[in-house]
Amino acid sequence: MPIHERSLIESERVLRKERLVIDGIDVSGDWNLIILPRTVEDYDLDFAKEIMESPDGKTIQQCYQCSYCTASCPVHNYWDDRYNPRHFIYLARLGMVDELQKRVDVMWRCVSCHKCTHRCPKGVLVEDVLKVILRVMYKRGLIGDYPSKKFDQFFTESVLEYGRIEDGELLFGWMEKQGYKIKKDPILRKPIPFFSDIPRWLKDMVSKPIKEGNISFIMLNAKHMLFHPRTKEWNKFKQVLRRVMEEEGALAKGG
Amino acid sequence: MGIIGKRVAYYPGCSLEGASRAYDVSTRIVVKELGLELDYLEDYNCCGAMESKNVTFMGTMLLNARNMSLALKRGHKVIVAPCNGCSFSLQRAEYFLETDRKVFEKVNELLKEGDVDPLDEIPHTYHLLEWLYNEAGPQKVKERTVRPLKGLKVANYYGCLYTRPHFYSRTYAHAGGNGEERPRKRETADDDEHPFYMNELLEAAGAESVYFEPMHTQCCGGPHSLSDEDVSKKFVMMILQTAKRNGANIIATECPLCHASLEMYRYRLMLEGIEDVDVPAAYFTQLLGLAFGYSVDDVKLKDNLSDPIPVLRRLGIA
Incomplete structure (x- = not known):
């Protein structure tokens, strides 16, 4: 792929000289910028292969680098x-894993809006491919526990356990993971929002239905928080699901 | 009209049975009024939303295949989901099952192991909005309206996954290198970049749509609304400010996740003193329910954290 990547040139390799004489000839002026060559030896060809092995990652090979995805991307345009x-x-695709690793602080920021996939003229499932790249990097230990990974894992394991998710558990469980102190009742170990140390916006949100006397809403959500909604015929299926996830290495490390 | 079917399987999704019950209740009201029928998918499981697919590919396929199998068992070839995330997940599974034979066979094998009937065909999934538009349409909404939403200026917010990506929901034989198959085009689908179904339905009920492009399909932060607060806050700010500055007095939504994200960050932005973000949000089915003569309590408007009731009262709609 003969595409010139400005971002692959580190600033240390760019030399600027006011006066430059080579072989006795003065080449100052327009010739004052020199980029020192670099040999890349640490590329990893298996990296792309592993991405293509996953059904949602195989379209990576169709990419012809037109950058329509980047032009559409809201994170690129409005954030970073x-x-x-x-x-x-x-x-x-080149397997330049170390270059990818330099960008781990932004790589997880995809908000899954699918503008990239939608507009790709080559049929690359860009959003899926990017998530597969992250997945493979995580599996190889090239990227740590980034915020959305923690949430994805938390969410998926809740689904695996009960078959369904519950908004209160997700919200308060996540706040707890963020370091807020959530008070729990002693018997069922369920969060009690009002005595917890949570930010003001969340406290106000929770108390709105109480202030307005929206009793049926409170009852419904309290019931769900106490008794997690679950899929009835789940156990057998859960075992299969757990096994599949284990084979993919998708369960939390150590958990 | 009448291509998808009047009686379909209804996959509400987890959110609609909890914090977003207003959407569920108002959906049932609107569907009944428009002479259609939803068959509740008993004992369904979570679709995996936008989260599971980042963790496990095959697991997410299985989650959705189980729901498809439940629908087939009840004799349905069409599933309707009111949530963008759910309809996306089911359509994504549909795409991979349809285009990748190996995935299809593996999924069926695993379903059998888990005591679930294997799939002999793949049901199609439609978003509630698409179904309502194609099966009932603006004309029917107009006939049913007894209390027009007069003076209500609506910003119609569609969110990301209602129209995107077209590979999964409309032309799915195209991607994935399966070039021999002819792309299937779904006739009922909304316009890709300029969706208008919600505009037309609400206009038929007497509301006025404000200009809201391109924010009508701009992301609200979606799956990152809890894990990446900075980005979500900025996106929601852009959406709300565009709506307000274009003269909207309410935002109509059609996804519980978008709705929750908009309401949550709206309040947080207001606490921070950001200007022009105080537009309340309501589900489009709630607004249609009001137009059909139902009361504030019937469509559960009190459940909305952003409190659209004062705006509606002022206009004499609620």
Whole structure:
């Protein structure tokens, strides 16, 4: 792929000289910028192969680097222009794992809006591919526990356990993971929002139905928080699901 | 009209049975009024939303295949989901099951192991809005309206996954390198980049749509609304400010996740003293319910954290 990547040139390798004489000839002026060459030896060709093995990652090979995905991306346009889906795909295909690792602080920021996938003229499932790249990097220990990974894992394990999710558990469980002190009742170990140390917006949100006397809403959600909604015929299916996830290495490490 | 079917399987999703019950209740009201029928999918499981698919591929396929199998068992070939996330997940599974034979066979094998009937065909999933538009349509809404939403300026917020990506829901033989198959085009689908179904339904009920492009399909932070607060806050701010500055006095939503995200960050932005973010949000079915003559309590408007009741009272709608 003969695409010139400005971001692959580190500033240490760019030399600028006011006066430059080579072989006795003065080449100052327009010739004052020199980029020192770099040999890349640590690329990992298995990286792209592993991505293509997953059914949702195999379309990575159709990419022709037109950058339509990046042009559409709201994270790139409104948040951080270091987030560049086209570039991540480029690096992943070449297996330049160390370059990907330099960008781990932004790589997880994809909000799954699917503008990239939608507009790709080559039929690359860009959003899926980016998530597969992250998944493979995580499996190889190239990226740590990034925030959305923690949430995804938390969510998925709740689904695995009960078959359904519950908004209160997700919200308060997540707040607890963020370091807020959530008070729990002594018997069922369920969160009690009002005595917990949570931010003001959340406290106000929870107390709104109480202030308005919206009793049926409170009852419904309290019931769900106490007795987690679950799918009835779940046990047998859960075992299969757990096994599949184990085979994929998708269960939390150590958990 | 009448391509999808009047009686379909209803996959509400976890959210609609908990914090977003207003959407569920108002959906049932609107569907009944428009002469359609939803068959509740008993004992369904979570679709995995936008989270599970990042963790496990096959697991997410299984979660959705189980729901599809339940629908087939009840004799349905069409599933309707009112949530963008749910309809997306089911459509995504549909795409992979349809285009990848290996995935299909593996999923069936695993379903059998888990005591679930294997799939002999793959049911199609539609978003509630698409179904309502195609099966009932603006004309029917107009006929049923007894209390027009006069003077209500609506910003119609569609969110991301209602129209995107077209591979999963409309032309799914195209991606994935399966070039020999002819792309299937879904005739009932809304416009990709300029969706208008919700605009037309609410306009038929007497409301006025404000100009809301391109924010009508801009992301609200979605699956990152809890894990990446900075980005979500900025996105919601852009959406709310565009709505307010274009003259909207309410935002109509069609996804419980978008709705929750908008309401949550609206309040947080207001606490921070950001300007022009105080537009309340309501589900489009709630607004249709009001137009059909139902009361505030019937459509559970009190459940909305952003409190749209004062705006509606002022206009004499609620």
